[in-house]
Each structure stands twice: as structure tokens, then as C-alpha cells.
Amino acid sequence: MALPVNIEDLLSKRKVEENRIEFKRGWNPDDIYHSISAFANDIDNLGGGYILVGIDQDSNGLAKRPVFGVPLEQQDKIQKDMVAYNNMISPYYLPRTSFEQVDGKDVFVIWVPAGVNRPYAVPANVTAKVKKPTYYVRSGSSSIVAKGEVHDELMALASHIPFDEQPNPKIKVENLSMVLLRDYLVKVGSRLQESVFQQPMRNTLEQMDLYDGPTENRMLKNVAAMMFCEHPEKIFPYTQAEIVIFPNGRENDPNNFSENILHGSVPQLINGALTYLKNTIIREYIAKQPDRAESLRYYNYPMPALEETITNAFYHRDYSQYEPVTITVEPNGITVTSIPGPDRSISQAAIQQGMSLRSRRYRNRRLGDFLKELDLTEGRSTGIPTIQTALKENGSPRAIITTDDNRTFIDVFIPIHEGCSDTVVLNREQGVPQGVPQGVPQDNNLDDWIMKQILSNPNITTQELAISSSRSTKTIKRHIAKIPNIKYIGSGYSGHWEINDKHQK
Template structure:
């Protein structure tokens, strides 16, 4: 069985974190099965791991050339693993692949996170007298789970991430073989070589995209996220909406332009969104400096920062929420809004600092693995630091993060470089001429220029329509003018919107200095500020 990732990437610890890879010089079934058990338990929700047998470790790195395993021993090792797998309770079967490296053979063992954890295994699979133990990973080491850690491991049985859950509504015909093959080519998997000789079911099985017992196999949600051209059929509102306000939402909210709605698989949406922002929004300035050999180059928004923010929004969003990812482009900033908010294991202080958001559990851990293998994500918890570093290197102010106490949304605001604030970047008529027009048909083709073996073109069609948010704000302001003591609940009823939406609107309008609430909670009233009147009219 071929690996879903290139063996050289594993040896060089590229795309996969070091704590998910274990090097073993020789075949030691006792220690190796303890590590298999630990990866299957996946205590930190990192997505399982890989064990490379026949590779010696040198300070956390693979020593080259590899030691290898004699060819005549490979069959015996794999046959013995069939029996050792039965020593794991409940039953678990890791995937194996024999890889040719440096003229020798390496046994690669892929251990995806198990669906029926916690798992236990004999302390020594070679001895029937040994006791069963539970194992987890602690950093780059395998340790026995005891006490409170064992209690928490047992509780994890009911906490399977959403993208790893089986979905009986997803059928094999709902997935695109073209997208599957494109992914395998990008990650340089050996599955590409004999793709046409296998059924799609066999390929998906090797990618560990099925869940449940053999008699009731179900495709996992992540299969539709990655390889369906219409994932919104299973996860409503899986799309990206981009709105541009040339004069800003406060100064002139009625002057706006909506981009075509972006749909498709998650990688397709990421590429299409980034292509659109790179073409329509991002600008570079080159300034010659006297007596200096090199000119100063900077951007209104550094591409890498935008890329990380877009990937984070689609990676960490809650695909059970019926809300799109919303991107608002203003002269002073780009705001990227996704639902739901950051995990509660991330402290409020960490969110306010907007530096390092390290979650204990990931909402879509397997989706993150796919995105990382496609080089969309550098690693877990590195997105925000990368954004801040790219902004700092560009000479831009740092990004800020907003959420609420219920962690219902995640909003990251990326500021524009100061040198571009007074340029009227979004007012450049040549930039938008023939591309966005009110009430007209849009037909933009976004090409994926990274595919060396053929391009997959996504044609996005849509009509420009009035912004629902702006309309709601205008109606909300009219009601407040006539009924300044109205409650948020009554506002929601009159506008036929959810309480949460109206609460968010009132909070945003207050933060922008457009309205203010004065007096006690039950007897106070809303006041519309003078400067806001002009901006909303």
C-alpha cells in the first residue's frame, strides 16, 4: 500500500511535524507497537503519525544514507504485524508501505488517528504474559497514560473531530476523481502511478477516508471538503463572499462592490480567493533610495499574510454553521470573518495579544493535514505568528483579532501599509474597469497555475446584488431613530434576523462610533451620533 505523502518529505520532516514522525533503526515490535498505540490514540488531536523502520535518528533528523531493512526480512515483518494488530484493543490496523530509499528498503508505517479510541496494547506484543497498557505521545516520545491523563483519554471516545466523522449522505459519485488525482500529484504520492488501475473506492480507502465497520462503510466529511466540487450540498454556505468598500463602510457604506461568490472544494476556494485578492487588491510599491543599490519594496498587504488568514478561516471554520467566510476590503484594512470562534482552550489574553493561538484540540484536524501537505499551512499554531511576522517585515501595523465571549465567530483584521492609506487604492478606475459593475453579469475565470500536469479552471459566475448587511444596518438605524428605547430582541423580531446577528450589528456600530447606548440597561436609549448620520445616509 502506497503512502499518501512522499517518503522524502517524511525523511526531511517537511509538511509533517517532528512529533508525528518516529525513526527506528531496526524492527523492535514491542516498542514499535507502543508507538502505534500512541499515534492511534492521538491524545493531542495531531492526526496520528508515521513510523519509519530502517532509519537511524541523529538529533531528531534522519541519518542518510538510511540503514535500511534487508529485503528478505520485509515479508516476515509484515506477516508478523497481522498477528500483532490483534494485540491492540479494540482492533486497529496501521497502513504499511515498503519504500526504496538510498538504494535500500525502508518500512513506512502510517498510523492515522483511530475512530474507536482509546486503544490499549500489550506492553510487549512478543509476550502473552505481559499486561495491556494505554500509550500516548508526549512531544516526540511515547509514554504510558496514567491517572488523570488516562481518564481524559477515555473521555475522548466521544470527541471525534467533525471532519473525521462518517457521513452517510456522501456517496462515491459525489467526489471528483480529477480532484483526487490532482491532490496526489501535488503531494507526489506513489498512488499517482497506478491511479488509473484502481477504483476510486480503493484509492479513498488507502487515503483513510472511510469510517465504520466493513459492513457499513461511510465516507468521512473531509472527503467531501477536499474532493467534492459541491461541498455546500453537505455543508450549507460553504463558500467565500468578498465585498469591497472603496470609501470604507463608515464613510460611505452604500458604495460597495461584491465579487463573485467563490465555491468548490476547500483547496479550490483557497486558490480562487487568493487569486482574486492578488489580482484585485494587492499592490506593490517600489521606491528608489538615493545612494543605495537596492530599492525599497513593500505591499499594501503582504501576500503571505493574506494567504495564512484565508487558509486559517477555511481550515478552522465550523462546517456545521450555516455561515460563509466573509472578506471585507476597505481602504484601511482587510477583515476576514469566519464561524465559529477559536477553541475555548485558547485564553482570552492570547486572543487579545493576537500572537500565538495554540489550541489543544482542532475542529478539523484531518483537513489541516491535507492542507499542510499541499503547502497551504506551515504547521499547527503557526498561522497567526506568520501573519504578524509578514506584516512586520513589510513595515505594516500588526493584525488584530476579535471574538465574543461565546466564541461564536473569529475576525482577523489585517491593516493596510500606511504608505497606501491616502492613495485611493480601491478607487483606481482602471483596476476595476470591466471586472465589477453594478447589476451586471460577472464571468471571471480563475486559473490554477500550480498544476504542472494540467490546469483545472474554475469558472465563477454570479450577479452583483445589494449587500444584505448594509440593508440591514440602514433598516436598523431607521428603527432606532423612531424607537430609541427598543431592545435588541425586538429589533431582531422586526428585522427578521437572529438575536446573535443583531447583537453583533449593534456591537460593531457601537465600536465604529456610529451609535451609543445611554442610561440603564432597561430604561436607557440608543443615540445616533452626528458623524454617523452622514455616513449612513
């Protein structure tokens, strides 16, 4: 069975957390089945893990290249042994396996998704005559016996399945898009892309661990609709993004706003919201520095901060609550609101200080895996630090995170860069809000302003005039066309303006 991820990403530990990957030089069933139990139990709700047999680990925890591999003469025996060992797991659990070509050799990959019938016990020694059932959990990058409070916590997880992994009888195969499914597999570099159009769609979904239940009543998991349905709002109402723009601020002018509602799969919603903001709101600014030759460049809102904020809003929202993700744009900043708020295990102090919000109870652990494979998020518990770092590097104020005592919502406020205006105007040509830098010209004196800029700097480009005036390039060109006796000689940054003596006087 082909993996739903790229083998090179596992070897380099790029898209899957390090503690979810184990390298084994050889086939050691006792040790390997401890890890299978631990990954299946998934006490931290991280989404299971991967065991790669035939690989040594270097001092940095990465795979040694070239890999050692699994000899061909051992492969059939390993697979037959696993049939017997899998029957020793209680309740029964079947890990996914695949032989992958790496450095011209075969590597045996055991994919262990988090189990829906946890906790799982396995004999401490599957090869011994006396078999004592034992529960294992992950501790960092090791698999250990669950004892004491850890054992009690594992038992308590028996009735808890994250929402995205729950089977849903409302979801049918025909609700899903084969185009979205293949597009995902192509983007992550999975070999499964080769068979999408060569086998029934349900076979591919089965290989991706998106089915659950007995053979006679197989049901798709919620995450299948979140990722591969073009209209998930028909299954989870209000799975949508609502972008609301208040040009003068919500409190100052609550009745003056525009609204744009986006629909689609979760990746489509994230990308659609980011594209809309990038095309209509995000602006780059250039500020001259008196003591330096180079200009200072910054954005009113850095895209990495918005990417992480919006992605996490869809990742952590509760899809059983019929509320949209709302993105509110005001003159002083952008607020992203999702329902509900962070887990109660996260302190108010951590929230108010904008620290890493780490929870052991993820609502949508599998959805997080998919989004990380698509490079839409960096990983678990890294969202807030990533946002704050992006704002700091842009010279922007820190983000402000707000929730209530009952954790019914979470607001992430991304403030506008202090070098930008505290007003938002409507661009008449594009019909979209645009941030305005301090001291930009008014419409009635734009022609004079353009002439002054050209006279002071004959090498200034049309694009630079557009950025400095917070107008579109099309607007600047239209106004320049109305100014007589002015012409740009050359092209790009190598050109210059020529003006007759009349204007210079």
C-alpha cells in the same frame, strides 16, 4: 499499499510535524506497538503519525543517509507478525503499511492515522506471554504510558471525533472528483497517483483512510468532500468564500459595495480567494529614499500574511455551521471572518496580543494535514506568528485579532501599509479596486504628471510610472500615446525617453 504522502517529506520532516514521525533502525515490536497505540490515541488531535523502520536518526533528529533499510528476508515475517499483534490492540485497529524504496533499500513505513474508536490499549509487551493492556500517548517525540490526569483526559476523548473525520452517509463516491483527487496526489508526490485511473476510485479513497465503518456500511469521511468535491456547498451549505469590497468604507458608505462569491473544494476556495486579491487588491509600491541609492519596496498587503489568514479561516471553521468565510476589503485594511471563534482553552489575553493560539481540540485535524501537504499552511499553532512576522517584514502594522466572549466568531484584521493611501479608488479599465499611494495624480492632470516624471528621470519605465501613479500599465500607455513628440528608445530598464525641445521648454 502506497503512501498518500511523499517518502522524502517524511525523511526530512518537512510537511509533517517532527513529533509525528519516529525512526527505528530495526524491527522492535514491543517498542513499535507502544507508538502505534500512542499515535492512534492522538491525545493532542494532531492526526496520528508515521513509524519508519530501517532508519537511524542523526543528532538533529533527521534520517541518516544512506538509510539502513529492512533486509528482504525479514520483510515477509514482519508483515505476518503484525497480523497477530494488530489483533492484540483493543479495540481492533489496523495501521497502514508500505515498503518504500530509499537510497536503493527498502524502508518499512507504518502509517498510523488517528483512530475513530479511541482510546486504544495494547499489551506493554506484545511478545511476552503475560499481556497487560496499557494505554499510550505521545509526549513530544516519545510514547509514554497514560497515567493520572492524562489517562482521564484520554478516556474523555472516547466520544470526541473531529468533524472532518466523522463518517457522513450523505457523501457518495460520485460526489467526488477524480481529477481533484489525482491533482492532489501529483502535487504531494504520492505514488498513489500512478493507480488512480487503474483501479476503482473507492480503492484509492480506502488507501487514503477516507472511509470508515464496517464492510457492509462503509461511509466516506467529511474531509473527503472538503478536499475532493467541486461543490461541497451541496453537502455543507455555505462552504464558500465571500469577498466584499467597500470602496469608501463600510461605515461611511454601507450601500456602496461589490461582492464576489467563490465556490469549490477547500483548496480551490483558498487559491481562488488569494488569486482574486492578488489580481485586484495587492499592489507593490516603490518609495525613493533620500539617504540611500536603492528604493524602498513594499506591498499594501503582504501575500504571506493573507495566505496564512485565509487558509486558517477555512482550516479552523466549523463546517457544521452554515456560515461562509467572509473577506471584507475597506480603505484601511482587510478583515477575514470565520465561524466560530477559537477554543475557550485559549485566553483572551493571548488572542488580543496576537500570540500563538494553541488548542488541543482541532475541529479539522485531517484537513490541516492535507493543507500542509499542499504548502497552504505551515503547521499547527503557527498561523498568528506567521501573519505577524510577514507584516513586520513588510513594514506594516500588526494584525488585530477579535472575538467575543462566547467565541461565536473570529476576525483577523490585516491593516494596510502606512505608506499607502487611506482611500481606495475604482480602476475604470479593470473595474477592480486598487490601492493608491499618497500624492498620486488625479485623472485630469495625469498627462502633465507623466511629463514631469519623464523630464525628471528620462530612464523611468512605463511599469514604474504605472506603480507610482497607481494606474495600470495599459492606462499609462494610452496617456503617453496622446502626448506628442515623446518616444521611448530601447527596451526595459536599459531604455530612455526622448522628448523634443518644445516640451522641455
